Amino acid sequence: MNASTTLAEAPAALVTRLAKAGRDAQRVLARLDHDAKAAALRAAAAQLRAAETEILAANARDLTAGQERGLSAALLDRLMLDSKRLAGIANAVENVAGLPDPVGQVIDSSTAPSGLALSRVRVPIGLIGIVYESRPNVTADAAALCLASGNAVLLRGGSEAVHSNRAIHAALVKGLVSAGIPAAAVQLLPTQDRAAVGAMLAAAGLIDMIVPRGGKGLVERVQADARVPVLAHLDGICHTYIHSAADPAKAARIAVNAKLRRTGICGAMETLLLDAQFPESQKVVAALLDGGCALRGDARAMALDPRIAAASTEDWDTEYLDSVLSVAVVDGLDAALQHIAAHGSQHTEAIVSEDETAVELFLGEVDSAIVMANASTQFADGGEFGLGAEIGIATGRLHARGPVALEGLTTYKWLVRGTGQVRP
Amino acid sequence: MNASTTLAEAPAALVTRLAKAGRDAQRVLARLDHDAKAAALRAAAAQLRAAETEILAANARDLTAGQERGLSAALLDRLMLDSKRLAGIANAVENVAGLPDPVGQVIDSSTAPSGLALSRVRVPIGLIGIVYESRPNVTADAAALCLASGNAVLLRGGSEAVHSNRAIHAALVKGLVSAGIPAAAVQLLPTQDRAAVGAMLAAAGLIDMIVPRGGKGLVERVQADARVPVLAHLDGICHTYIHSAADPAKAARIAVNAKLRRTGICGAMETLLLDAQFPESQKVVAALLDGGCALRGDARAMALDPRIAAASTEDWDTEYLDSVLSVAVVDGLDAALQHIAAHGSQHTEAIVSEDETAVELFLGEVDSAIVMANASTQFADGGEFGLGAEIGIATGRLHARGPVALEGLTTYKWLVRGTGQVRP
Numbered sequence: 001m002n003a004s005t006t007l008a009e010a011p012a013a014l015v016t017r018l019a020k021a022g023r024d025a026q027r028v029l030a031r032l033d034h035d036a037k038a039a040a041l042r043a044a045a046a047q048l049r050a051a052e053t054e055i056l057a058a059n060a061r062d063l064t065a066g067q068e069r070g071l072s073a074a075l076l077d078r079l080m081l082d083s084k085r086l087a088g089i090a091n092a093v094e095n096v097a098g099l100p101d102p103v104g105q106v107i108d109s110s111t112a113p114s115g116l117a118l119s120r121v122r123v124p125i126g127l128i129g130i131v132y133e134s135r136p137n138v139t140a141d142a143a144a145l146c147l148a149s150g151n152a153v154l155l156r157g158g159s160e161a162v163h164s165n166r167a168i169h170a171a172l173v174k175g176l177v178s179a180g181i182p183a184a185a186v187q188l189l190p191t192q193d194r195a196a197v198g199a200m201l202a203a204a205g206l207i208d209m210i211v212p213r214g215g216k217g218l219v220e221r222v223q224a225d226a227r228v229p230v231l232a233h234l235d236g237i238c239h240t241y242i243h244s245a246a247d248p249a250k251a252a253r254i255a256v257n258a259k260l261r262r263t264g265i266c267g268a269m270e271t272l273l274l275d276a277q278f279p280e281s282q283k284v285v286a287a288l289l290d291g292g293c294a295l296r297g298d299a300r301a302m303a304l305d306p307r308i309a310a311a312s313t314e315d316w317d318t319e320y321l322d323s324v325l326s327v328a329v330v331d332g333l334d335a336a337l338q339h340i341a342a343h344g345s346q347h348t349e350a351i352v353s354e355d356e357t358a359v360e361l362f363l364g365e366v367d368s369a370i371v372m373a374n375a376s377t378q379f380a381d382g383g384e385f386g387l388g389a390e391i392g393i394a395t396g397r398l399h400a401r402g403p404v405a406l407e408g409l410t411t412y413k414w415l416v417r418g419t420g421q422v423r424p
Numbered sequence: 425m426n427a428s429t430t431l432a433e434a435p436a437a438l439v440t441r442l443a444k445a446g447r448d449a450q451r452v453l454a455r456l457d458h459d460a461k462a463a464a465l466r467a468a469a470a471q472l473r474a475a476e477t478e479i480l481a482a483n484a485r486d487l488t489a490g491q492e493r494g495l496s497a498a499l500l501d502r503l504m505l506d507s508k509r510l511a512g513i514a515n516a517v518e519n520v521a522g523l524p525d526p527v528g529q530v531i532d533s534s535t536a537p538s539g540l541a542l543s544r545v546r547v548p549i550g551l552i553g554i555v556y557e558s559r560p561n562v563t564a565d566a567a568a569l570c571l572a573s574g575n576a577v578l579l580r581g582g583s584e585a586v587h588s589n590r591a592i593h594a595a596l597v598k599g600l601v602s603a604g605i606p607a608a609a610v611q612l613l614p615t616q617d618r619a620a621v622g623a624m625l626a627a628a629g630l631i632d633m634i635v636p637r638g639g640k641g642l643v644e645r646v647q648a649d650a651r652v653p654v655l656a657h658l659d660g661i662c663h664t665y666i667h668s669a670a671d672p673a674k675a676a677r678i679a680v681n682a683k684l685r686r687t688g689i690c691g692a693m694e695t696l697l698l699d700a701q702f703p704e705s706q707k708v709v710a711a712l713l714d715g716g717c718a719l720r721g722d723a724r725a726m727a728l729d730p731r732i733a734a735a736s737t738e739d740w741d742t743e744y745l746d747s748v749l750s751v752a753v754v755d756g757l758d759a760a761l762q763h764i765a766a767h768g769s770q771h772t773e774a775i776v777s778e779d780e781t782a783v784e785l786f787l788g789e790v791d792s793a794i795v796m797a798n799a800s801t802q803f804a805d806g807g808e809f810g811l812g813a814e815i816g817i818a819t820g821r822l823h824a825r826g827p828v829a830l831e832g833l834t835t836y837k838w839l840v841r842g843t844g845q846v847r848p
Contacts, residue, residue: 027765030791031788031789110810112803112808112809112810113808113810114799114803114808116796116799116803116808118809118810123791125821125822126791126821204647208821208822209821209822223628223651224651227647227648229653229820229821229822247844250844253844253846254844254846256846257846257847258846261846261847341451359841363839363841364455365455367454367547367550367837368837369837369838370837370838370840371837371838371839371840372540372839372840372841372842373840373841373842374841374842374843374844374845375538375540375840375841375842375844375845375846376845376846376847378846378847379536379538379540379840379842379845379847384536384537384538384540384847385536385542385838386534386536386537386542396653397549397550397632397633397653397835398549398632398633398653398822398823398835399822399823401835401836401837401838402837402838403838411821411822411825412825413791413792413793413794413795413825413826414793414794414795414809414825414826414827415787415795415796416794416795416796416797416799416803417783417787417796417797417798417799418796418797418798418799418803419798420671420674420677420678420798420799421798421799421800421803422677422678422680422681422682422685422799422800422802423681423685423800423802423803423808
């Protein structure tokens, strides 16, 4: 936030001013080596801890306002910070400081027929816009990932978390500035005016990429309106296919974990495909039902257990994010692939099978960001993939796909070293 | 083209129908190995040669219509095909058949702490839309690059070349079908209705990426209207900076080549920055003037030669694509970097210097798709970079930057091989 901000400033002018300041700050960030960025992130984490009183007080204001506005218990829980959660946020910022720096990495190099020495080197993308909803931890997480990859960031959080976000942002900037980073490297939009979000989405040439973080409504609005490239995460309608040659114990364990470990994450299984030739389907569905999951099946699935309700047409295209699962019995691998092609969201699909040929066919044919064999779809996560963190899981096809962390926040440039060559 | 097309079909319905057919065909392409795709491209090249009479007759119709419409000599030349040019088009398709196939390449692999084996594998993007203007060779070039990378393509060429494009497309498809490729792998929009272009740009989820090929007006329209991701090439306002420690002979040779070898290509130099401490600036500008280039300079540049006219403010932001060059005298490397940051289009910039420190600073600091040292900016070309061809030079920051060939027409998926892991 900037002291010169006035409520009278039009949203487009505000976004332009902040974006230009962010771009100027980014040119400083682009020159910093890993140690300088890591030191700045550690200073920011220290300030988050030092500002615990202020941040929790600000969060209490948001919670009170949220209760008055009648927010659901689930939303209030997302919003709530306590000492432990704030420590987790500070630790996450420090964790990002320890990740390898992609900036400057040489992707590949070659010598052209002309004798020119070519290389592609990773560079930051520039200014990243983050538009997010009620979780105040995104303020710190997203800022840390952008900064660690040499990008400036313009944050726009949800109105429910406005005081929490401002307090977290102030602490972050205090730490960064103490380490010599320009304050404009991490900016928070000082208004909740929705027109300012529109101005961010329209700021082609000023903001290089927008990452929406939130529910489907937010992401769809951003995708529909943005003139800036969007790294978006839409549905996770994840499938697990139990092949005829699946190990029954693995099949039950993986299905239960994929659905029920945490039902609200994007990598949770939403549809179970049981091969008609798999002999132990009754045990798998019983394990899910006994675990507290409601099942909605096609006719053959319903025949497996009287507790299975009838699925409607929409069930096959629904991301429940709850203890509900659609179940279909399919006639072999091809039928499973067809179901996934028709109903999947290209997020994460898995096969369970001891047959290597079937496994490799599935891995080759399924066109999703993540395709697994003999593992729970709940592993679809940047941390589990060894990326150290994630800014999101991209379900688009361009730039980056699946879990996105520091590398996905970079681009590259071609360096060409000659000795006086001219083109014939 | 499809025999069932009727003029009565609404553009959105037409594009939806063609896109769905293209997506179905792409699933076949995705499974083909390199040899199958290469054989299909060679069959297409053979059919281009076999159809020479038909293609040149169709081109003659376009040329006649263009003359009647009063197209400029330059446009008519772009449109014109003869035996030699058509042979060049067929050879280019065969050349693409010989390029290494990016599909299936393992980008990287690792083992997660959970024991999961992770790898990222290149896969086709899907259905690519190409919107282009008067050069009929794009019909074959773009189709070949898309097909070689496992993508289906929906082409929409300019109305000036409609008969040429249809004849080239028919020959291509004849060859592909003879090799067992579905005809819908390469489709040409059967209408010149501009609303159909709008429908392509709006076809998010049906078309995965749009590549505009043509002038700035076309590219800007596509970028402004597209809801589909765009791989776009905007201005090439390329700079060459002659550092104080430049070799004078190299400086003159590189400057003349960068500007005058071909003035109409995007890698042509448009602004020359002369270091105030470089002692041979007069010789460099004289070489350009003697080569037939008009120079427009700032006050210090004008003092170098009486033939240099005064530059206006707009000159520094102009892509001439002609024998015209803006020239500024700058006080050192930092001033050159500032000029480039203010006026460059992030396409290609070059430094000429024998000072390694200055060279590396320039390569590090300039934020362009291509940054060169001691070479002509006219090397900014996929062929010269060893890519074998190019679908364009991307001036955006995401997905691919600089010359884009087969790799830039792919994305990746994560493959995860487990042994029954569930997430704790």
